[in-house]
Amino acid sequence: MAEISDKTIARLSLYRRLLSDLLEDGQTQVRSHELATLANGSPAQVRRDLAEAVGCQGRPRQGYDVAGLFESIGAVLDGPSGENVALVGVGNLGRAVLAYLAGRRPGVNLKAAFDSDPAKVGQSWMGCPCHPDAAIPRVIREQSIRVAILAIPAASAQAVAEQLMDAGVTGLMNFAPVRLRARPGVFVENIDIAISLEKTAYFARQAAES
Amino acid sequence: MAEISDKTIARLSLYRRLLSDLLEDGQTQVRSHELATLANGSPAQVRRDLAEAVGCQGRPRQGYDVAGLFESIGAVLDGPSGENVALVGVGNLGRAVLAYLAGRRPGVNLKAAFDSDPAKVGQSWMGCPCHPDAAIPRVIREQSIRVAILAIPAASAQAVAEQLMDAGVTGLMNFAPVRLRARPGVFVENIDIAISLEKTAYFARQAAES
DNA sequence: TTGTGTGAAACCGTTCACAGCG
DNA sequence: CGCTGTGAACGGTTTCACACAA
Structure with missing residues (x-):
């Protein structure tokens, strides 16, 4: 398997979700054209993604086998076993993210939650207990957690990120409006809601002015 | 002003936030190299962004004037007056997004909230009242709202989006895990948390395996 | 010297267009 | 035929590299 790009x-991941819907509908075959429509993409892109990243097996005239494709994509995305994930910050945002995790994401297992609020420590969300921030190094190591979700205020994000990376985390999903300084080799996905909102406002105005 | 791209x-928006921090620190000048470091970008990119999108006035040897740059970027991003924004769905996620809005975003005025839960209707968040979903067409038109944030379940997202677009919304920020069918000219920013998480998990594994 | 502005080159991802196969 | 797989062309961004200004 060669290098697969960010966007691919x-x-x-999107294809897999769509395929999952098709599976529920009992559909067994799907054309690139159909998937493309559902994904707001082009048929050529779908074919290329499936051929290059997965080991495509689409057949002319019938398209792709839904169940098989679903499995193949899963093999690429999830690896042998799923990733263990920690959530740092169990505020409104953190709890909202839990709802997405609850959606039976294959390959993503929430193992631990952390919060600085003593009132939250000891409670449980989705069957996993909330630890105090001080427990981060120990728990991350004990549970072999490589992925962490930062749903905490900007002021503490960098410090917490350092602790996580020290403990072995190699993937961070950062909701705090800060550009984290990550060490080399660590992947950071910034979800910057403030920026996205300003972007939306800008293009909404552009759209309205035409 | 020419067309400015998505990414720019x-x-x-990021530069403006960073500049705002610098202003608070009392810094009056900034070099492209410095902004680039803060933004995790390259100096050349910063210069190009500022020169092409804004009407840059950086001077050799001193760099850019922080206050002036802050204003100039604001003029591009916000237009004459700010955009009026509606929030649909006042669950955990919706309330979390409100926190970002509360961060005194210039150019973004929350004007209305909507929820299908009768218990929430009538309450207020950030000084603006929560209306029932049925009031969407009326309120959106009355308040000249062009931007809407969808923080509702996937099942109802498309239907609500249609109502919003019918009422004149031209920019949607969509947190629901669905690919919205938007009419031409309407800007949609998808924040797909489930996809972002799977992406982070994938690259965390890649990083760990090297 | 230091740091900006910008044409030109390099890069990456997407789309085109067509060969091949059922 | 209809639909996939893929080399080749394309277009948009990013980076390079250098002229210029203080």
Whole structure:
């Protein structure tokens, strides 16, 4: 398997979700054209993604086998076993993210939550207990957690990120409006809601002015 | 002003936030190299963004004037007056997004909230009342709202989006894990948390395996 | 010297267009 | 035929590299 780009992985994840819907509908075959429509993409892109990143097996005239494709994408995305994930910050945002995790994401296992609020420590969300921030190094190591979700205020994000990376985390999903200084080799996905909102406002105005 | 790309707008928004921090620190001048470091970008990119999108006035040897740059970027991003924004769905996620809005975003005025839960209707968040979903067409038109944030379940997202677009919304920020069918000219920013998480998990594994 | 502005080159991802196969 | 797989062309961004200004 060669290097797969950022955007391709995002699309594969989307394809998998769409395929999951098709499976529920009992559909067994799907054309690139059909998937493309559902994904707001082009048929050529779908074919290329499936051929290059997965080991495509689409057949002319019938398209792709839904169940098989679903499995193949899963093999690429999830690896042998799923990733263990920690959530740092169990505020409104953190709890909202839990709802997405609850959606039976294959390959993503929430193992631990952390919060600085003593009132939250000891409670449980989605069957996993909330630890105090001080427990981060120990728990991350004990549970072999490589992925962490930062849903905490900007002021503490960098410090917490350092602790996580020290403990072995190699993937961070950062909701705090800060550009984290990550060490080399660590992947950071910034979800910057403030920026996205300003972007939306800008293009909404552009759209209205035409 | 020529066409400014998606990504450039996102960076400008980031620059503005960074400049705002610098202003608070009392810094009056900034070099492209410095902004680039803060933004995790390259100096050349910063210069190009500022020169092409804004009407740069950086001077050799001193760099850019922080206050002036802050204003100039604001003029590009915000237009004459700010955009009026509606929030649909006042669950955990919706309330979390409100926190970002509360961060005194210039150019973004929350004017209305909507929720299908009768218990929430009538309450207020950030000084603006929560209306029932049925009031969407009326309120959106009355308040001249062009931007809407969808923080509702996937099942109802498309239907609500249609109502919003019918009422004149031209920019949607969509947190629901669905690919919205938007009419031409309407800007949609998808924040797909499930996809972002799977992406982070994938690259965390890649990083760990090297 | 230091740091900006910008044409030109390099890069990456997407789309085109067509060969091949059922 | 209809639909996939893929080399080749394309277009948009990013980076390079250097002229210029203080």
